[in-house]
Each structure stands twice: as C-alpha cells, then as structure tokens.
Amino acid sequence: MTFLSPVWLWLLVPALLIAVLYVVMYLRRSRYALRFTNLDLLDRLAPKGPGWRRHVPAAAFMGMLVLLVVGFARPTAEVRVPREQATIIVAFDVSASMQATDVAPNRFAAAREAARRFVGDLPSRFNLGLVTFSSSASVSVPPTADRAAVLSAIDRLTTDSGTAIGEAVFSSLDAIDALEGGEEGQERPPAHIVLMSDGSSTMGRTPELAAREAASRRVPVSTIAYGTSGGTIQMGGRETQVPVDGPALRELAESTGGGFYEAASGGELRAVYDDIGSSVGYRTERQEVWPWFVGVALLGAVVAAGTSLFWFSRIL
Structure with a gap:
C-alpha cells in the first residue's frame, strides 16, 4: 500500500499521544483507589466497576482517529478490475495422441469438456476464437x-x-490481427492465446520461432x-508411448509472458482453465482506497458513541 498524501500520517503522532495519556490517567486512577486501605468498606461504598467495558468506547474512538488519518493520507492499493475488452484464442491440440486413455475416458474427451466450461465462464464481452x-x-x-x-x-x-505447435501460435496471431485490422488509430484490446497440447511439436515452424513472433506482438501464450x-x-496394431513434453511448452509460455500449467487429469485441467480465465478476465490497477478507511472510521465513531451511551449514559 502506498499513500498519495503521506504528510497527513504525521497526525498519527498526536493520536498516539492521546492513547498514551489515556493509559497513564487510568493507571493513576488505579493507584489512587488502592490508597483506600479498608477494602471491605470500599467494596460496600463504591459500586462495582464497569471492568473491560470502560475501555471499549475509548478503543473505538482511537481506532476512528487512526483510520481517519490514514484515509486523509489517500492510501492506494493494487485492485483487480474486470477487463472491458479482450481477445482470447483457444488453441486446441487434436493430434492422435489425444486419444490416450491415461486420462479418463481419454485425453481428448476430457479436454473438450474442460474447454467447453472455459468458454462458458469467460466474460460475454470478450471475443473468443x-x-x-x-x-x-x-x-x-x-x-x-x-x-x-x-x-x-x-x-x-x-x-x-501430427503436432504443429508453432503453426498453432502463428494461426492464432493471424486471427487476432484479422479481427483488429479495421481499428487503426485505436488502442488494441489485450489479446491472449491459451494453447493446450500433450506432445512435442513435429510439424511446421518451430515453437521457438512462434514464441519470438508472439513476444514481438506482445501477445502472451499460456500453455x-x-x-x-x-x-x-x-x-x-501396436502400443505407442505418447508422453507429455512439458519443457517445450514451458519455454514457449515463459518467453511470451504467459503462464505454464500442467494437468494430469480432467479435474486438474478444469482448474487450470479456471485459473487462466481469472487471470485474463481481469487487470490489476492502482486505485485510491481511502473511502474504505473513512467508512470503517465512521463505524468506529458509532460504536464509540453507542457503547458509551448505552453503558454510561453519556456520549464519550
């Protein structure tokens, strides 16, 4: 958290002095009461003290002062806000290895179901390809x-x-450019490619070449x-191993500013899509949050006045 007007924070010093003065006065009052040596007589003459309740209004009042001072200092914080526009391309691997049954019922069926959920969860204002x-x-x-x-x-x-990961990235970039080609002079809405694959690239241009192109266009590729x-x-007629090639996909993501994920089940894949959807659907910007401090300070004032009036028949 940062402050746009930090000079106001100096007012915390007198607020602290008030708190110290309150403690000192309370201790002096306690020592004065102990000078009355006949404790049995004192117990009969003096009503039972309010105990901890006596400190509640004071504590609420001090909290109010501190929060108001912080509010006047105009605190700011990083806040996640929904994006107004974005273009998302889902690049889906349909190679033969997606028929592997290490994921029930198979990789292809589970991935297709997770992709459907991802599509349904994206904000409707986004363009999706x-x-x-x-x-x-x-x-x-x-x-x-x-x-x-x-x-x-x-x-x-x-x-x-076959598996052409590099070509998938190039096709995604072309789709993004085709959509935005008629908006000359306007700032391009953010674009993001979400590429899912289960194997190594065996065809077409390399993922390294595609990564350089995506990075030059400032389009992150999450893999x-x-x-x-x-x-x-x-x-x-024979069984063929189709292991996942994670390192190549990680390099593609990291070199474009995207995220790299691993999923070994349909449930994990859905969780990954949920995480990606949350990250691309929002942006982080710094905003002033002083109204929250002032609002809580006003609540503290109500608590201080209310408890004092209810317990001691006076307002502070």
Missing part, C-alpha cells in the same frame, strides 16, 4: 462474441496425426501440458 492443430493449424472459429459458434465447433472436433508420462495409444 478457436484454433485447432495437428499436422497443421487452422482457425476453426475466428474471434467472436458468439459463444454458441465456439461451443458447436468444439463439439465437432476430431483427431488427426497447458496435458496428460501423463505414461500415456499410450494404439498405432498400426
């Missing part, structure tokens, strides 16, 4: 606010051979390594 990739990449749905079109395309997905190291599929 779908890119699919196997041996090549294509834009299945250009960025649009029509969620039904994206969900329908996800339902129609089928698997194919999800999906599946386990023990995944297998049947190819040509």
Whole structure:
C-alpha cells in the first residue's frame, strides 16, 4: 500500500499521544483507589466497576482517529478490475495422441469438456476464437462474441496425426490481427492465446520461432501440458508411448509472458482453465482506497458513541 498524501500520517503522532495519556490517567486512577486501605468498606461504598467495558468506547474512538488519518493520507492499493475488452484464442491440440486413455475416458474427451466450461465462464464481452492443430493449424472459429459458434465447433472436433505447435501460435496471431485490422488509430484490446497440447511439436515452424513472433506482438501464450508420462495409444496394431513434453511448452509460455500449467487429469485441467480465465478476465490497477478507511472510521465513531451511551449514559 502506498499513500498519495503521506504528510497527513504525521497526525498519527498526536493520536498516539492521546492513547498514551489515556493509559497513564487510568493507571493513576488505579493507584489512587488502592490508597483506600479498608477494602471491605470500599467494596460496600463504591459500586462495582464497569471492568473491560470502560475501555471499549475509548478503543473505538482511537481506532476512528487512526483510520481517519490514514484515509486523509489517500492510501492506494493494487485492485483487480474486470477487463472491458479482450481477445482470447483457444488453441486446441487434436493430434492422435489425444486419444490416450491415461486420462479418463481419454485425453481428448476430457479436454473438450474442460474447454467447453472455459468458454462458458469467460466474460460475454470478450471475443473468443478457436484454433485447432495437428499436422497443421487452422482457425476453426475466428474471434467472436458468439459463444454458441465456439461451443458447436468444439463439439465437432476430431483427431488427426501430427503436432504443429508453432503453426498453432502463428494461426492464432493471424486471427487476432484479422479481427483488429479495421481499428487503426485505436488502442488494441489485450489479446491472449491459451494453447493446450500433450506432445512435442513435429510439424511446421518451430515453437521457438512462434514464441519470438508472439513476444514481438506482445501477445502472451499460456500453455497447458496435458496428460501423463505414461500415456499410450494404439498405432498400426501396436502400443505407442505418447508422453507429455512439458519443457517445450514451458519455454514457449515463459518467453511470451504467459503462464505454464500442467494437468494430469480432467479435474486438474478444469482448474487450470479456471485459473487462466481469472487471470485474463481481469487487470490489476492502482486505485485510491481511502473511502474504505473513512467508512470503517465512521463505524468506529458509532460504536464509540453507542457503547458509551448505552453503558454510561453519556456520549464519550
């Protein structure tokens, strides 16, 4: 937390002095009462003291003073606020390895269900596109606010051979540029690519080349390594290992300013999508938060006056 007018914080010094003076006066009063040596007579003559209740109004009053001083200093804090606009591209791996059953019922079915949930949870004001990739990449749905079109395309997905991760990034960047091409002179809304894959890139341009291009356009690529190291599929009548290549996906994400995630089950993949949706759906900006301090200070004033009036029939 930072302060726009920190000079007001000097008023905390007299507030502290008031608190010290209150403690000193209370201790002096206690010592004076102990000088009355006939404690039995004192107990009969003096009513039972209010105990801890005597300090509640004072404590509430001091809290009010401190909060008002901090409020006048105009504190600021990092606050998450919803984005007004954004373009999100979901790059979905439809390579044959997605048929591995190390994730129930298989990687492809679980990933498709998680992607559907991700689409449904994104703010409706966002443009959302779908890119699919196997041996090549294509834009299945250009960025649009029509969620039904994206969900329908996800339902129609089928698997194919090969994995072209680099081409998926390039196709996603092209889709983003195509959407924003007619807005010359206006600030481009933020864009983000969410790429999920379960294997190594075997086709097309390399992920390293794609990462440099995405970084130059300031488009983060968040990657999800999906599946386990023990995944297998049947190819040509024999079992073939299809382990996840996490390091390559991590490098792609880190070099573009995106996040890297690993998911070894359908539940973990849904949690990853939830986390990504939360991060791309909001931005962090510094805002003044003094109204909160003033509001709580006013509540403290009410507590101080109310308890004093209720217990001692006076306002402080």
